[in-house]
Amino acid sequence: MIRAAIVGLLLAAAAPVTAQTIAITGGTVALGDGSDPIPNGTVVIRNGRIAGAGMNVPIPAGAQVIDARGKWVTPGIVAGFSRLGLSEVDLSGGLTDDRASDSPFSAAIDIAPGVDSNGSTIPVNRADGVTRAVVAPNTGKSIFAGQGAMIDLGADPDPITRARLFQFVELGESGGNTAGGSRPSAYVLFRNALREAAELSRYAPSIASSASRSPDAIGEQPIVRNPNESREYGPGAQRSDDVLLTRFDAAALVPVLRGRQYLLVHVERARDILNILQLKREYPALKPVLVGASEGWLVADQIAAAHVPVIASALNDLPASFEQIASTQSNIGRLRAVGVQVAIGMIDDNDTRYMFNERQYAGNLVALNDVPGATGVRWGEALAMITSRPAEILGLGGELGTLAPGQRADVVVWSGDPLQVSSNAEMVLIDGVQQSLETRQTKLRDRYRDIGDSALPEAYQR
Amino acid sequence: MVSNRWVTAAFAAFAFLLPGCAAMAPPPKKAPPVRINLDPYPSTYHRYPGAVTVIRHATIFDGEGGRIEDGTVVLADGVIEGVGGPETPSPSGAYEMDGRGKFVTPGIIDVHSHLGDYPSPGVPGNSDGNEATGPVRPEVWAEHSVWPQDPGFSRAMMNGGVTTLQILPGSANLFGGRSVTLKNVPSRTVQGMKFPGAPYGLKMACGENPKRVYGSKGNMPQTRMGNIALTRATWIKAQAYKRKWDKYNKNGGDMPERDLAMDTLMGVLNGQILVHNHCYRADEMAVMLDLAKEMGYHITAFHHAVEAYKIADLLKANGTCAAVWADWWGFKMEAYDGIKENLAWLDRAGVCAMIHSDDPNGIQRLNQEVAKVLGYARAAGVNISEEHAWTWLSYNPARALGVADKTGSLRVGKMADVVLWNADPFSTYARPERVWIDGALLYYSGNPHLRPVSDFELGQPGEGDVK
Numbered sequence: 001m002i003r004a005a006i007v008g009l010l011l012a013a014a015a016p017v018t019a020q021t022i023a024i025t026g027g028t029v030a031l032g033d034g035s036d037p038i039p040n041g042t043v044v045i046r047n048g049r050i051a052g053a054g055m056n057v058p059i060p061a062g063a064q065v066i067d068a069r070g071k072w073v074t075p076g077i078v079a080g081f082s083r084l085g086l087s088e089v090d091l092s093g094g095l096t097d098d099r100a101s102d103s104p105f106s107a108a109i110d111i112a113p114g115v116d117s118n119g120s121t122i123p124v125n126r127a128d129g130v131t132r133a134v135v136a137p138n139t140g141k142s143i144f145a146g147q148g149a150m151i152d153l154g155a156d157p158d159p160i161t162r163a164r165l166f167q168f169v170e171l172g173e174s175g176g177n178t179a180g181g182s183r184p185s186a187y188v189l190f191r192n193a194l195r196e197a198a199e200l201s202r203y204a205p206s207i208a209s210s211a212s213r214s215p216d217a218i219g220e221q222p223i224v225r226n227p228n229e230s231r232e233y234g235p236g237a238q239r240s241d242d243v244l245l246t247r248f249d250a251a252a253l254v255p256v257l258r259g260r261q262y263l264l265v266h267v268e269r270a271r272d273i274l275n276i277l278q279l280k281r282e283y284p285a286l287k288p289v290l291v292g293a294s295e296g297w298l299v300a301d302q303i304a305a306a307h308v309p310v311i312a313s314a315l316n317d318l319p320a321s322f323e324q325i326a327s328t329q330s331n332i333g334r335l336r337a338v339g340v341q342v343a344i345g346m347i348d349d350n351d352t353r354y355m356f357n358e359r360q361y362a363g364n365l366v367a368l369n370d371v372p373g374a375t376g377v378r379w380g381e382a383l384a385m386i387t388s389r390p391a392e393i394l395g396l397g398g399e400l401g402t403l404a405p406g407q408r409a410d411v412v413v414w415s416g417d418p419l420q421v422s423s424n425a426e427m428v429l430i431d432g433v434q435q436s437l438e439t440r441q442t443k444l445r446d447r448y449r450d451i452g453d454s455a456l457p458e459a460y461q462r
Numbered sequence: 463m464v465s466n467r468w469v470t471a472a473f474a475a476f477a478f479l480l481p482g483c484a485a486m487a488p489p490p491k492k493a494p495p496v497r498i499n500l501d502p503y504p505s506t507y508h509r510y511p512g513a514v515t516v517i518r519h520a521t522i523f524d525g526e527g528g529r530i531e532d533g534t535v536v537l538a539d540g541v542i543e544g545v546g547g548p549e550t551p552s553p554s555g556a557y558e559m560d561g562r563g564k565f566v567t568p569g570i571i572d573v574h575s576h577l578g579d580y581p582s583p584g585v586p587g588n589s590d591g592n593e594a595t596g597p598v599r600p601e602v603w604a605e606h607s608v609w610p611q612d613p614g615f616s617r618a619m620m621n622g623g624v625t626t627l628q629i630l631p632g633s634a635n636l637f638g639g640r641s642v643t644l645k646n647v648p649s650r651t652v653q654g655m656k657f658p659g660a661p662y663g664l665k666m667a668c669g670e671n672p673k674r675v676y677g678s679k680g681n682m683p684q685t686r687m688g689n690i691a692l693t694r695a696t697w698i699k700a701q702a703y704k705r706k707w708d709k710y711n712k713n714g715g716d717m718p719e720r721d722l723a724m725d726t727l728m729g730v731l732n733g734q735i736l737v738h739n740h741c742y743r744a745d746e747m748a749v750m751l752d753l754a755k756e757m758g759y760h761i762t763a764f765h766h767a768v769e770a771y772k773i774a775d776l777l778k779a780n781g782t783c784a785a786v787w788a789d790w791w792g793f794k795m796e797a798y799d800g801i802k803e804n805l806a807w808l809d810r811a812g813v814c815a816m817i818h819s820d821d822p823n824g825i826q827r828l829n830q831e832v833a834k835v836l837g838y839a840r841a842a843g844v845n846i847s848e849e850h851a852w853t854w855l856s857y858n859p860a861r862a863l864g865v866a867d868k869t870g871s872l873r874v875g876k877m878a879d880v881v882l883w884n885a886d887p888f889s890t891y892a893r894p895e896r897v898w899i900d901g902a903l904l905y906y907s908g909n910p911h912l913r914p915v916s917d918f919e920l921g922q923p924g925e926g927d928v929k
């Protein structure tokens with residue numbers, strides 16, 4: 001309790017002063033935890049956190065009351081895997097920060113400084129109810145892409161919720177290509193990298209900010225300390241001659257090796273998934289999370305038994321490559337049916353900008369319930385896959401993704417069922433702060449709403 | 463829009479020698495002209511057998527803006543035999559189907575697809591969409607790249623309700639080649655899919671792609687002005703080629719040498735081939751409209767047309783359609799000003815507007831893409847009815863393909879290309895329950911035997927699965 005209070009104070013100090021007590025009343029409230037929506041519910045927000053949500057929640061005196069009758073109220077959408085905020089224009093638009101093709105570094109790359117909340121991709125997605133996103137780098141010369149973050153989409157200069165939350169590695173077809181031309185070569189690279197990390201880890205007995213804390217615990221400090229503070233770079237940290245990684249890269253893998261940092265692994269093929277489950281047996285401290293996993297349903301029982309979570313691509317149903325031959329939209333439903341923890345992500349699927357499609361993807365999984373032979377997902381679970389599940393999988397489940405008391409107040413009021421693509425976000429709160437829904441797109445929309453004779457060119461209209 | 467009548471006539475033409483009149487008159491000074499076969503890879507598509515079927519008590523979007531509650535549709539002999547309310551009579555022996563709670567629409571038509579020429583799996587051995595060896599390649603025909611075993615065709619039918627689609631060459635080139643319009647039926651050959659009587663299209667492109675692909679190799683075009691200069695120069699050659707052939711077709715004599723590239727462009731100048739122009743920016747579309755006038759052709763439709771909303775008035779005045787996405791933006795500079803109301807704003811201005819996919823996944827959810835547009839338009843204070851919005855999914859694309867007299871709406875006598883949806887197709891929760899093409903039931907979600915499986919998927923994990 002005391003720690004929570006301190007945390008709350010710290011947050012209040014950091015958050016914009018406009019955070020106030022708000023009660024959203026009369027709407028259909030979905031908590032985001034997998035439960036069914038609650039009609040005529042109330043959501044109360046205080047100091048940037050959820051104070052209560054559901055039926056019979058008292059409205060505090062002095063609260064700003066927002067009438068949401070006829071509307072739906074949910075946690076903000078959490079994009080389970082993205083490159084959001086890293087690229088303003090993907091092709092021929094100048095530098096983007098999602099990939100460092102010619103960098104001498106790999107695992108050491110920390111994506112956080114690349115995320116630009118002033119870019120247009122963040123407001124456009126925010127205006128559609130996306131409030132948080134898991135942001136990963138792309139791989140350059142190595143199978144290791146670097147360290148990704150959880151970000152918020154608030155209209156403020158600091159988008160980082162949690163830096164260095166995970167390491168991202170490619171171990172499927174893409175990994176095989178990067179590693180020199182085969183999957184087996186990628187696995188040798190992977191094992192060698194962990195060997196080099198193990199060697200260095202002797203010089204850093206307490207790289208984690210708190211040795212006693214599991215990565216599932218929530219604190220305001222990042223799980224991985226700023227690398228500049230590490231002793232692994234000092235003159236005393238000796239390495240053998242047999243090294244491939246730079247010192248920075250090897251040091252960056254120490255927390256992965258120790259299970260202090262999640263390891264997001266992109267694989268699609270069933271065989272590759274089994275290989276990752278085997279790696280977990282080999283390195284018991286590893287905290288792997290499967291990303292993509294189009295053929296996961298073929299080995300669903302094994303994934304469930306290994307307790308490895310999945311950030312899956314929802315609607316892959318084409319044999320787009322030989323590692324996705326068995327793709328079906330029922331993949332997630334079948335994984336879920338045997339108890340695998342699943343979130344929806346968008347790896348390599350316009351992942352720098354179209355996070356607003358997450359709710360379309362979730363809705364399509366609900367649609368499968370009415371297709372004979374398909375395996376769909378219940379509505380409440382589908383919403384959870386784009387709100388709480390990504391947060392839970394990355395150890396932030398106590399912090400964001402639902403409307404449970406104490407959670408960060410990322411709340412969206414929708415014109416209707418948010419899994420209907422024709423519904424719109426009408427109000428978006430991030431950390432309890434109401435966000436502008438204006439974007440370059442809405443301004444262009446309004447400028448060209450009616451083309452006609454006017455005294456001055458369109459450039460004067462805004 | 464270009465009228466279809468002459469197109470049908472053109473494609474009915476055959477290679478034959480006009481008979482001389484030797485017995486009746488003195489020998490002509492010149493040999494009579496040889497007519498070139500304009501259809502050397504003719505459609506072998508034939509409709510599959512279908513039961514006489516009556517769907518009752520469904521909500522109908524007729525594709526031309528009409529909506530019928532408690533509606534009836536009659537499919538017989540491959541065509542729509544009746545559309546109306548509950549009073550619509552059933553032919554004797556018809557299979558009656560209860561459509562309560564369900565929706566009936568014309569099959570979706572995607573005017574922009576690369577299924578078959580960029581098929582799944584997307585490996586280099588299957589990459590057949592861009593003849594990126596020169597910016598002017600009107601001699602290539604998309605149908606010669608189409609792999610009918612692309613599993614994407616069946617997904618587009620079963621999940622997307624797509625019954626007709628245009629396969630285009632890619633946009634690396636200013637002149638990408640000929641397109642082909644297909645019926646979305648499984649077939650051993652592309653000829654077996656070709657939409658009978660559909661005119662050919664010519665894929666053209668402006669903007670970033672041609673200048674990037676060739677400019678990066680130090681070749682023309684390297685700039686937008688290079689794009690336009692090379693496009694104009696090519697049309698000037700085509701005009702000269704056409705003059706030669708017009709003269710020959712009139713007077714006979716020595717046959718001019720045939721040039722496949724120029725044949726296609728002459729087909730455009732003769733009004734037989736429709737121009738489908740990939741173009742994003744408003745200012746570039748305006749230039750292309752003038753270029754078309756300068757060279758004597760008509761642009762049937764701009765594709766992608768991300769900034770079309772800025773020049774809706776120009777498009778309407780030129781009778782040029784716009785085929786667009788719902789919400790794609792920013793993936794390159796010329797897509798930076800994309801807005802989610804593009805389609806709605808075009809429609810408000812009276813432009814022939816439509817949704818398109820350009821994507822093997824997007825083609826499975828074109829109905830949802832239109833639902834997005836309806837939602838964004840509503841949020842901006844513009845209400846568009848669902849029945850009107852269906853024109854963006856079938857009738858307007860049929861117009862752009864020159865087949866609106868044959869399909870694209872539920873009119874008596876038209877091809878029975880029909881989808882029965884298990885719910886309102888603008889709901890994210892709706893899926894096709896049944897799909898008929900020319901009255902043949904080619905998909906039924908309740909029958910695993912009515913689920914096409916391409917050769918590629920046979921013997922693979924997941925063969926015959928619900929995808």
